[in-house]
Amino acid sequence: MVNRETWDWNNGSRAICDLGALEDRFDEVHELTASPDGERIAAPVLTAPDTFSVAVNDQRWEGEFEKAWHLAFTPDGRLTALVRIDDEWTLAIEGEPWEDRWEFAWNPIFSRDGSVIAVQIKDNMEYTVAVNGTAWEKKFPSSRGLALSPDGKRAAAVVQVEPLAEADVFGFFEGTWSLAVDGEPWERKFINAYGPTFSEDGERIAAEVRLDICEYTLAEDSVPWDNRFGCIWEPSYRNGSSHLLAPVRVAGSWTIAENGEPIWASRFMQLWNQRLSPDGSRIAAVATTSFGQWSVVVDDRLWKSSFDDMVLPPVFAPDGSRVAATVRSKGRWGLAVDDRPWTETFDMAWDPIFSPDGARVAAKVERDGRFAVFMDGRSWSPWFDMLWDPIFSPDGTRMLVRAVENGTLVRHVVDVATGFQS
Amino acid sequence: MADLEDMKIIDPGVDDNIAKLTPERIERTVNKVLTQETAARLKIYMDTCVHCGLCADSCQSYVSRDKDPDYAPVAKVKDTIWEMVRRKGKVDAEFLHNAARIAFIDCGACRRCSMYCPFGIDISYLIMTTRRILNLLGVVPQYLQDTTNSHAATMNQMWVQQDDWIDTLMWQEEDAQVELAGTRIPLDKEGADIMYSVIGPEPKILAQLIANMAIIFKVAGADWTMPSTDGWDNSNMAMYSGDFETMGRVERLHWDRASQLKVKRVVMGECGHAYRGAVYDGPRWLGWTKPPIPMVHAVEYYYDIIKSGRIKIAHKYEGSVTVQDPCNIVRGRGLQDKLRYVVNAICEDFRDMDPHYEHNYCCQAGGGLINCGPPWKRSRMKSNRIKAEQIHGTGAHMVITPCHNCHSGIEDIIGHYKLGCHVSFISELLVKTMEMSEA
Numbered sequence: 001m002v003n004r005e006t007w008d009w010n011n012g013s014r015a016i017c018d019l020g021a022l023e024d025r026f027d028e029v030h031e032l033t034a035s036p037d038g039e040r041i042a043a044p045v046l047t048a049p050d051t052f053s054v055a056v057n058d059q060r061w062e063g064e065f066e067k068a069w070h071l072a073f074t075p076d077g078r079l080t081a082l083v084r085i086d087d088e089w090t091l092a093i094e095g096e097p098w099e100d101r102w103e104f105a106w107n108p109i110f111s112r113d114g115s116v117i118a119v120q121i122k123d124n125m126e127y128t129v130a131v132n133g134t135a136w137e138k139k140f141p142s143s144r145g146l147a148l149s150p151d152g153k154r155a156a157a158v159v160q161v162e163p164l165a166e167a168d169v170f171g172f173f174e175g176t177w178s179l180a181v182d183g184e185p186w187e188r189k190f191i192n193a194y195g196p197t198f199s200e201d202g203e204r205i206a207a208e209v210r211l212d213i214c215e216y217t218l219a220e221d222s223v224p225w226d227n228r229f230g231c232i233w234e235p236s237y238r239n240g241s242s243h244l245l246a247p248v249r250v251a252g253s254w255t256i257a258e259n260g261e262p263i264w265a266s267r268f269m270q271l272w273n274q275r276l277s278p279d280g281s282r283i284a285a286v287a288t289t290s291f292g293q294w295s296v297v298v299d300d301r302l303w304k305s306s307f308d309d310m311v312l313p314p315v316f317a318p319d320g321s322r323v324a325a326t327v328r329s330k331g332r333w334g335l336a337v338d339d340r341p342w343t344e345t346f347d348m349a350w351d352p353i354f355s356p357d358g359a360r361v362a363a364k365v366e367r368d369g370r371f372a373v374f375m376d377g378r379s380w381s382p383w384f385d386m387l388w389d390p391i392f393s394p395d396g397t398r399m400l401v402r403a404v405e406n407g408t409l410v411r412h413v414v415d416v417a418t419g420f421q422s
Numbered sequence: 423m424a425d426l427e428d429m430k431i432i433d434p435g436v437d438d439n440i441a442k443l444t445p446e447r448i449e450r451t452v453n454k455v456l457t458q459e460t461a462a463r464l465k466i467y468m469d470t471c472v473h474c475g476l477c478a479d480s481c482q483s484y485v486s487r488d489k490d491p492d493y494a495p496v497a498k499v500k501d502t503i504w505e506m507v508r509r510k511g512k513v514d515a516e517f518l519h520n521a522a523r524i525a526f527i528d529c530g531a532c533r534r535c536s537m538y539c540p541f542g543i544d545i546s547y548l549i550m551t552t553r554r555i556l557n558l559l560g561v562v563p564q565y566l567q568d569t570t571n572s573h574a575a576t577m578n579q580m581w582v583q584q585d586d587w588i589d590t591l592m593w594q595e596e597d598a599q600v601e602l603a604g605t606r607i608p609l610d611k612e613g614a615d616i617m618y619s620v621i622g623p624e625p626k627i628l629a630q631l632i633a634n635m636a637i638i639f640k641v642a643g644a645d646w647t648m649p650s651t652d653g654w655d656n657s658n659m660a661m662y663s664g665d666f667e668t669m670g671r672v673e674r675l676h677w678d679r680a681s682q683l684k685v686k687r688v689v690m691g692e693c694g695h696a697y698r699g700a701v702y703d704g705p706r707w708l709g710w711t712k713p714p715i716p717m718v719h720a721v722e723y724y725y726d727i728i729k730s731g732r733i734k735i736a737h738k739y740e741g742s743v744t745v746q747d748p749c750n751i752v753r754g755r756g757l758q759d760k761l762r763y764v765v766n767a768i769c770e771d772f773r774d775m776d777p778h779y780e781h782n783y784c785c786q787a788g789g790g791l792i793n794c795g796p797p798w799k800r801s802r803m804k805s806n807r808i809k810a811e812q813i814h815g816t817g818a819h820m821v822i823t824p825c826h827n828c829h830s831g832i833e834d835i836i837g838h839y840k841l842g843c844h845v846s847f848i849s850e851l852l853v854k855t856m857e858m859s860e861a
Contacts, residue, residue: 028604031611067592069609070650104585107651122585144576144584144652160575167568167795169435173560177575192574194671210574214558214667231667252458270709272674292711310714312681328714348613348684366613 002075007037007400009393013412017041017057020407026055033071034388035079038402038411042079044068054081054095061095068092070106074114082106082119091119091133098133105130111152118148118155129157129183136183143180145194149202156181156196156205161189179207179222186222193219195234199242206235206244217260218246225260233272239280247271247285256283256300264300271297273313277320284314284323296325296336303339311336315351317358324352324361335377337361342377350389355396360416362390362399373401380419392416424492428523428801433794435564436522440515443559448518451558452511460551467543468507471496477545480538482783483528483805493805495535495545498524502552518561525552526563527798528805530789531662532749537780546789550664557664565795569659572622574668577675578655579622588650590625591632598633598640602858605640607632610683611647617685618648619676619700621657621693621826628826631691634849635720641858642727646689653679656690657826658699662790666707673704680715687716689723692847694748694825695788697755719751721824724848725760728767735768736857742771743846744818746832747782748825756780764848765822768855773816783809785823787831802831803838810839819843822851 016039022029028046035041045055052068054061056079067084074080074093083092088101091108104122111117118131126139129146145158162176175189179196192210199205206220216232217225231249238245238258245258253267256274266287274285287297288306295306296314309328316323324337332345335352348366355362362375364387371387373380381390386404393400393413401412414420456464478484478494487493492501502521506513513521531546539545556562562570572581582590591607598605608614618639624631639646648654653675660668677700680688690696701717718726727733745765751757758779765772775782786806791798809832813821821836823829823845833845 028606030606031608104589106585106588120584122583127583142576142583167564169562169564169567169571170438172568172571172575213560213665216667231670288709291706291709294709308711310677310681310710331716347686350684 002036002077004037004391004394008039008411009398009400009413011398011413011415013410016409016411018408019404021058022055029055030069031071032386033073033079034402034409035073035077036075036391037077038388038400040079041409042071044071044081052083054079054092061092063092063095063097065092070108072108072110074110074117075112076114078114080108080117082108089121091117093117098130100130100133100135102130102135107146109146109148111148112150113152116148116152118146120146120157127159129155129180131155136180138180138183138185140180140185145196147196147198147205149198150200151202154182154198154202154205156198158193158196158207159185161185173213179205179219181205186219188219188222188224190219197235197237199237199244200239204237204242204244206237208232208234208246216248218244220244225257227257227260229257236274236276239276239278241280243280245274245283247274254287256285264297266297266300266302268297275314275316277316278318279320282316282320284316286311286313286325294327296323296339298323303336305336305339305341307336307341312351315354317354318356319358322354322358322361324354326351326363333365335361335363335374337377342374344374344377344379353389353392355392355416356394357396360396362392364389371403373399375416375419381414382420423490424520424523425487425490425801425804428527428804429520431523431797431801433522433563433797435562435567436519439560439562440518443515443518443561445512445514448513448559449511452506452513452555455551455555455558456507456511459554463547464503464507464551467548468504470541471499471543472541474540477535477539480535482534482786482808485783486805486807486809493528495529498529499545499548503548503555506552506555518556518559521552522556522561522563525549525556526566526794527791527801530749530784530786530791532784532789533753534749534781534784537753553662553664554666555664562663563794563798565797566659566663566790566793569793570663570665570668573658573660573672574665577652577672579657579659580626582622582625582655584651587625587654590629591648591650594629594633595636597630598636601633601853602637602640605633605636607636608647609650612682613684614645614647615686616644616646617680617683617688618646618691619654619656619680619688620691621696622655623657623826624691631847631849634847634853635691637853637858638724638727638733638849638856641856642732647683647685649679649683651679656688656700657693657696658704659695659790659793661699661703662695662793669699669704670707673700674708676700676704677714685715687718688713689718690720692720692824692826692829692849694750694754695790695827698750702754719755719757719824720848721751721757721761721764724764724852728764733852734857735855737855738770739768739851739855740770741820742773742816742818743769743820743822744773744775744813744816745822746775746785746825746828747778747780748823748828749782749784749788751825752782753780761824768848768851769822771818773818775812775816783812785809785825785828785831785835787834788825788827792827792830792834799834803834806831806835807839810835810841813843814839814841821845822848824848
């Protein structure tokens with residue numbers, strides 16, 4: 001979990017890195033990644049022909065690699081990159097590669113506090129998972145999809161458990177896919193498995209499974225629900241309980257099922273991207289009742305406003321009382337909060353961010369290639385050349401803005417109430 | 423009468439699965455689709471058709487097979503979905519064997535016939551409904567089903583492993599840099615203007631096309647990216663096998679990936695059926711009226727960057743060329759003029775086919791036909807003699823095919839009918855003819 005308490009929340013602006021100097025120093029500077037606390041900015045850089053390193057502010061990692069990409073900061077603020085050394089791949093953390101390397105490594109994911117990192121790996125033409133640098137013993141013909149429990153104590157992957165000959169359509173429908181949890185595959189095989197999801201306490205895991213040509217359900221700890229559905233989307237656990245839910249398609253319409261039974265009276269043409277309030281008591285999801293009538297449904301009640309292009313996954317306020325979503329309508333992006341669309345629209349809008357008390361909603365937005373923070377529907381910051389998502393201080397009174405202006409990453413801490421003073 | 427040789431072809435995906443069916447399951451499945459999935463559209467089409475036969479001459483298989491009436495679109499419908507409706511689902515194994523051949527092999531769902539139907543009946547929809555029924559019965563040609571299985575398991579058409587995808591992009595980036603220093607394939611660049619998506623065969627067997635596009639983007643000064651994980655494949659053979667649930671899952675992931683990358687638009691490679699899947703059939707099944715984020719076919723993109731001067735042609739290709747109008751981007755999207763603008767911009771000697779534009783004959787490979795594999799290749803060739811005659815009539819030495827199915831299908835036709843010419847994607851010509859600098 002990101003610990004924002006320790007960050008510098010003193011008001012003011014501080015230059016962090018001259019990106020122009022970085023460009024001058026290296027032949028190539030690839031995509032930039034800013035740390036959540038705004039103190040560091042990193043990018044893969046070409047240091048010599050076919051030789052990469054990672055630049056962090058005005059320093060660079062000592063190590064050099066044949067490749068370096070997929071830079072990401074863990075929730076506890078460590079910088080990671082996928083790197084290739086001597087034609088083998090591994091993960092490097094703050095410049096230090098894991099000891100073990102493999103034929104390939106990709107898709108790093110982090111536990112909630114960042115202490116556990118899992119990656120998918122290929123080793124000797126077989127697939128498995130490495131957790132904090134240690135590979136599972138069992139390997140599989142293929143692996144797709146990876147999950148960690150929130151505490152990082154358990155890991156799971158969608159795995160192919162039986163090899164399949166070319167064009168063996170009969171073997172395929174006998175079931176060749178399953179889940180492997182902490183390295184051990186479920187005994188039961190399925191035609192397909194998707195979307196592994198752990199419960200909050202990590203004790204249970206569920207996934208979408210396919211049982212026949214057009215027969216889907218959820219399997220929890222390898223046991224399928226009794227009910228079958230025409231289609232299904234990824235599951236969620238209610239926070240604080242073992243209750244499992246997913247959008248399901250019944251007789252051509254979609255609704256939410258919990259523990260195998262539909263729980264909403266409403267039926268939709270489409271329903272997906274359900275999100276749970278922090279206490280698990282409320283459900284919000286994206287739905288459409290007819291072609292191009294996209295909206296948000298909260299606890300079985302559909303918003304009155306709708307959007308013809310799309311609605312992105314809804315976001316709950318920390319206390320669960322409010323819901324916001326990024327929306328696209330008539331080719332323009334915007335936000336809608338509690339069924340009220342912002343009047344301002346944008347070339348692009350990022351996810352809504354609630355203040356800790358839920359009273360305010362901010363988002364990064366783009367117009368004409370420039371970026372700004374909008375708050376509660378109104379302009380709140382200047383326009384920048386680059387911008388990362390704004391972050392509220394723990395008490396909600398200040399905002400951290402990580403922005404590039406005139407070629408420099410600047411870290412701004414600004415009073416939410418007053419905004420940027422010109 | 424339908425071709426006896428074709429009628430005798432045994433396809434395990436069709437025949438082994440038919441052998442497992444019971445009359446009750448067949449009847450139940452047919453009636454489920456007729457009552458729960460087709461609604462008014464099917465009934466209106468069925469009731470409107472007056473059996474006039476004006477669709478017959480529009481179909482390349484009918485024309486190519488000496489006007490055998492069994493290959494007229496109206497006959498294909500009569501021998502498939504009409505009979506299922508008339509018999510209320512009480513059809514037998516022999517019927518299903520023939521229905522599968524007709525629906526999956528003899529009709530490419532190209533929709534040429536609908537233009538000649540006095541009522542504009544979407545005859546392709548009737549054939550696709552037949553395919554849907556057959557899919558739910560498990561009766562799908564083996565190789566097409568295998569492609570659909572790949573979509574279901576891997577979210578791409580060719581069983582491409584996740585690491586192979588990333589690795590391919592990386593070595594294609596290196597290959598592109600040999601041609602033009604500084605060329606990149608930026609992965610997962612959030613906020614890029616363009617997400618570029620391709621079809622599964624590109625990383626599997628035609629990887630140089632990705633390098634070509636990287637070079638074109640570089641020269642055009644595009645801000646672009648490709649996703650490093652599933653959702654990169656815009657193709658969708660599940661659409662053609664009748665597995666609409668898998669089709670929807672694949673399309674959802676493609677658009678999810680575009681929205682996660684916060685791109686303004688998706689530019690797709692030179693493929694026709696993928697355009698249909700990502701723009702029409704997929705979005706509709708999911709509840710969209712159109713793609714949630716604008717989708718730009720490669721032909722439109724090339725047109726924009728040539729017309730706007732963002733790329734300049736240094737020297738035109740001098741050989742004689744003709745062009746195949748892919749059904750899904752010409753009849754389905756109206757890109758014929760932009761296509762010719764691009765071809766004329768890069769080629770000295772362009773010779774049009776006759777007929778052309780939306781009246782051009784189908785390649786007999788799209789619609790899932792070529793994915794039905796080797797057992798059916800000879801049948802496809804017999805059904806497209808007219809295309810061979812069209813190509814031969816132009817005298818061109820190269821057929822430009824801005825569609826993967828057209829590309830492969832016409833390559834087969836050229837070989838089968840010994841036409842002595844070649845096929846090319848536009849990007850292959852563009853990288854040879856455009857001005858390149860390392861600026």
